[in-house]
Amino acid sequence: METGTAEATADATYDYDLVVIGSGPAGQKGAIAAAKRGERVAIVDRHEMVGGVCLHTGTIPSKTVREAILHLSGFRQRLHYGRDYVVSERISARDLAHRVQAVVTREVEVVRNQLRRNGVTTLAGTARFVDPHTVEVTEADGTPERVRGARILIACGTRAARSPQIPLDGVRIFDADQLPALAELPRELIVVGAGVIGLEYASMFTALDIKVTIIDQRPTLLDFVDRELIEALGYHMRRRGATFRLGETVASVGVDAQGRVEAVLDSGKKVRGQALLYTVGRQSNADLLNLDAAGLTADARGRIAVDECYRTGVPHIAAAGDVIGFPSLASSSAEQGRLASAHLFGAPRRATPAELLPYGIYTVPEMSMVGRTEQELTAARIPYEVGIAKYEELAKGQIVGDDTGMLKLLFDPTSLRLLGVHVIGEGATELIHIGQAVLALGGTIEYFRDTVFNYPTLAEAYKVAAHAGLNRL
Numbered sequence: 001m002e003t004g005t006a007e008a009t010a011d012a013t014y015d016y017d018l019v020v021i022g023s024g025p026a027g028q029k030g031a032i033a034a035a036k037r038g039e040r041v042a043i044v045d046r047h048e049m050v051g052g053v054c055l056h057t058g059t060i061p062s063k064t065v066r067e068a069i070l071h072l073s074g075f076r077q078r079l080h081y082g083r084d085y086v087v088s089e090r091i092s093a094r095d096l097a098h099r100v101q102a103v104v105t106r107e108v109e110v111v112r113n114q115l116r117r118n119g120v121t122t123l124a125g126t127a128r129f130v131d132p133h134t135v136e137v138t139e140a141d142g143t144p145e146r147v148r149g150a151r152i153l154i155a156c157g158t159r160a161a162r163s164p165q166i167p168l169d170g171v172r173i174f175d176a177d178q179l180p181a182l183a184e185l186p187r188e189l190i191v192v193g194a195g196v197i198g199l200e201y202a203s204m205f206t207a208l209d210i211k212v213t214i215i216d217q218r219p220t221l222l223d224f225v226d227r228e229l230i231e232a233l234g235y236h237m238r239r240r241g242a243t244f245r246l247g248e249t250v251a252s253v254g255v256d257a258q259g260r261v262e263a264v265l266d267s268g269k270k271v272r273g274q275a276l277l278y279t280v281g282r283q284s285n286a287d288l289l290n291l292d293a294a295g296l297t298a299d300a301r302g303r304i305a306v307d308e309c310y311r312t313g314v315p316h317i318a319a320a321g322d323v324i325g326f327p328s329l330a331s332s333s334a335e336q337g338r339l340a341s342a343h344l345f346g347a348p349r350r351a352t353p354a355e356l357l358p359y360g361i362y363t364v365p366e367m368s369m370v371g372r373t374e375q376e377l378t379a380a381r382i383p384y385e386v387g388i389a390k391y392e393e394l395a396k397g398q399i400v401g402d403d404t405g406m407l408k409l410l411f412d413p414t415s416l417r418l419l420g421v422h423v424i425g426e427g428a429t430e431l432i433h434i435g436q437a438v439l440a441l442g443g444t445i446e447y448f449r450d451t452v453f454n455y456p457t458l459a460e461a462y463k464v465a466a467h468a469g470l471n472r473l
C-alpha cells in the first residue's frame with residue numbers, strides 16, 4: 001500500500017495526490033485536510049452541486065425552510081399571543097424559496113472560497129472510474145477529461161430513493177430533493193415514509209396549519225429515539241392536525257379523476273390529498289461510478305464497505321459520508337472525510353466513538369440525544385436512574401415561548417455517571433452538546449448540580465434535571 005506524501009508526489013504519472021469524488025461535507029473536508037498537508041488535491045462535482053446534497057437539497061434547505069416557517073408563522077410566539085397568532089397572513093412557497101436561495105447562495109460562496117483558499121482544484125462534471133487510479137470527468141456539455149490520482153476519496157453521497165410505482169412530477173407528487181423548489185404550498189399533504197426526513201417536513205408543515213397525513217410501514221416512529229420524546233412529538237403533531245397511519249405500506253400512488261393525489265395502501269385503503277411527499281430513504285450514487293473498473297463493489301443498497309480507517313478493499317481508495325451508510329449525517333460525514341483523508345496519507349487520527357455521536361432531529365419541536373436510551377439500557381440490563389427538567393419550570397422557557405420542552409438525564413444510580421441525555425423543545429440541538437461533553441469526559445451528574453449556569457437560560461435545565469434525579473435516589 002502506498003502511504004506517505006513523498007511517494008505520491010514523486011510519482012509524476014499522477015495529476016493529483018488526491019482526487020475526491022463529491023463535494024458534500026465528506027468530500028470537502030477530506031479535500032481540505034489533504035490540501036492543508038501540502039498535497040495536490042482535486043475535487044469533482046457537477047458545477048451546480050458544489051456543497052453536495054447537504055447544501056442544495058438536504059440539510060441546509062430543510063433547516064432554512066424550518067426556520068422560515070417558524071418565523072413567518074409566528075409559531076414561537078403563540079404561547080404569548082394565542083394559538084391563532086401569525087406574523088404573515090399568507091405564507092407562500094416563494095417566501096420559503098427566497099430564504100433558502102439566500103442561504104444556499106451564501107453557503108456555496110463559503111464552500112468555493114474555502115476550496116480556493118486551500119488550493120483545491122475544482123473539476124466540474126461527473127466522475128467515473130476508468131481504472132483504480134484514473135477517473136473520467138464528464139462535463140455538462142459531454143466533454144470528458146481524465147485525471148489520475150495517487151489516492152482517491154469516494155464521497156458521492158446519495159439521492160432520494162425513487163420507485164416506478166410513484167410517478168413523481170415535482171408539483172403534486174414530489175420527493176425531498178424536489179421539495180425546496182416547490183412553486184406552491186399544498187393545503188393538505190400526504191407524507192409517505194416517517195423517517196427523519198418525512199417527520200421533519202411533516203411537522204414543519206403542521207406548523208403552517210397544513211393538514212398532514214403520515215404513512216409508514218413500521219408500527220412505531222424512529223425506534224432509535226427515546227420513547228417519551230416520540231410520544232411528545234406525536235402529541236404535538238396530532239394537536240396541530242396531523243394524522244398517523246402506522247403499520248401501513250404504500251403500494252402505489254396516482255392522481256384521481258378530480259385531480260387529487262391518491263395513495264393506495266397494501267391493506268386496500270386509499271388516502272387522498274392535494275399533494276404527496278415521498279420520503280422512503282436514500283439511494284447511493286455509487287452505481288454511477290463504474291466501480292468494477294476500480295476493483296470495487298457495493299452492497300445491495302449501494303453502500304461501499306470500509307474498514308475503521310475508511311479504506312475500501314483497494315488500499316489507495318477510501319470512502320466516507322453517506323455512501324458508506326450509518327449514521328448518514330452531515331456532521332459525521334464531514335468528520336469521516338477528514339479522518340479518511342488523514343488515514344490515506346498515513347497520519348491517522350482517532351475517531352469519535354459511535355456512542356458519543358449526537359443526533360439532532362429538526363422536527364417541530366426539535367429533538368436531540370446523545371448516549372444511551374432507556375430502552376437500550378433496559379435491554380442491556382444496565383441499572384439507571386432518571387432526572388427530568390420540564391421547560392415550564394424554567395424562566396427561559398416562558399421567555400422564549402416554549403413551556404412543553406423537556407430535558408432528561410439518564411445516569412448510573414451508584415456511580416452517578418451520566419449515561420444519556422435526551423431533549424425535546426426549543427434549542428434541543430444546541431443544548432445537547434453540554435451533555436455530550438460531560439459524557440465524553442466520563443463525568444457524573446454532580447457536575448450539573450455543582451455548576452453555576454447563566455440565568456435565565458435553557459441550559460439551566462441540566463441543573464434542574466440533576467437535582468430531580470439525585471432526589472430520586
Ligand SMILES: Cc1cc2nc3c(=O)[nH]c(=O)nc-3n(C[C@H](O)[C@H](O)[C@H](O)COP(=O)(O)OP(=O)(O)OC[C@H]3O[C@@H](n4cnc5c(N)ncnc54)[C@H](O)[C@@H]3O)c2cc1C
Pocket residue numbers: 021022023024025026027044045046049050051052053054055057058059060062063125126127128155156157158176197285288289320321322323328329330331332333360362
Ligand atoms: C432532506 C434532508 C435533510 C437532512 N438534514 C440533516 C440534518 O439536519 N443534519 C444532518 O447532520 N444531516 C442531515 N441530512 C443528511 C446529510 O445531508 C447527509 O448526511 C450529507 O449531505 C452527506 O454528505 P456526503 O458528503 O456523504 O454527500 P452529499 O452531501 O450527499 O454530496 C455528495 C455529492 O457527490 C456528488 N456526486 C455524486 N456522484 C458523483 C460523481 N459520479 N461524480 C462527481 N460528483 C458526484 C453529488 O453531486 C453531491 O454533490 C439531511 C439529508 C436530507 C436529504
Ligand SMILES: NC(=O)c1ccc[n+]([C@@H]2O[C@H](COP(=O)([O-])OP(=O)(O)OC[C@H]3O[C@@H](n4cnc5c(N)ncnc54)[C@H](O)[C@@H]3O)[C@@H](O)[C@H]2O)c1
Pocket residue numbers: 192193194195196197198200215216217218248249250251279280281282327328329359360361362
Ligand atoms: N436531522 C437529521 O439528522 C436528518 C434529517 C434528515 C435526514 N437525515 C438523514 O437522511 C437519511 C434518510 O432519511 P429518510 O427519512 O428518507 O429515510 P429512512 O430510511 O430513515 O426512513 C424511511 C421510512 O420510510 C418507510 N417506508 C419505506 N417504504 C415505505 C412504503 N412503501 N410505505 C410506507 N412507508 C415506507 C420506512 O419504514 C422508514 O420508516 C436518514 O438516514 C438520516 O440519517 C438526517
